[in-house]
Amino acid sequence: MSKVFQNFLFANKIESIFYKASLRRSLVDVPHTQKTILESIGIKSRKLNRVHILPINKKTAIGLLKNKELVNVEVVKVDEDVIMSEIKKINPDFSVEQISAKPEQVNIEPTEDLLDSKAENTFISPEVSEYINQNIRDFVENEYRLARKIEPGFSAVRH
Known part of the structure; x- marks a missing residue:
């Protein structure tokens, strides 16, 4: 990462x-x-x-x-691909290359369009972050449960 x-x-x-x-x-x-x-x-x-x-x-x-x-x-x-897929569900145009490595000067002026091209890839609202975290958490829980179902010595298929 x-x-x-x-x-x-x-x-x-x-x-x-x-x-x-x-x-x-x-x-x-x-x-x-x-x-x-x-x-x-x-x-x-x-x-x-x-x-x-x-x-x-x-x-x-x-x-x-x-x-x-x-x-x-x-x-x-959590793998970077999993996080990226959750972010892309909300913003399909998001990419790592668009994130600036250096912090940019942000104007604190009220604007109509809060999601301008600069802000859209550097800041996510807390509600969206919570939503992404919940989706990642659910993904990890599901993967863990699936992995636990297949244990050594037990057959995954019942006859």
Whole structure:
């Protein structure tokens, strides 16, 4: 991933790194303070002892590791092509080459057209960033679930 593209992702708060983790114990046994955190990142099952969480951000992962609620935390890096495909769904004309490596002087004048040619490839509104992040998160979750279905020693096809 190029430095320019990484800077673009950072400036627009688009996440490209997630953390895969497993719970140490069932959600029923988790203290109330951690339970709300776990529920907010999408854990709903209270039966499984080793529920996999994916993806969570670094701050949540560190907090849960300090409280010894997680085991097996792994870094999951999202491929540049996946991020580009999500951005292109919103702006089909987007390309990495159009992003300026140097920050440009921005005029703070109210204009009718907020998405002019210069701003369109350097800034994404927070709502759009949230939407892109959610799509990337869903993609990573789906890929992870598909990978878990095919485990060594188990047949993917039932006869």
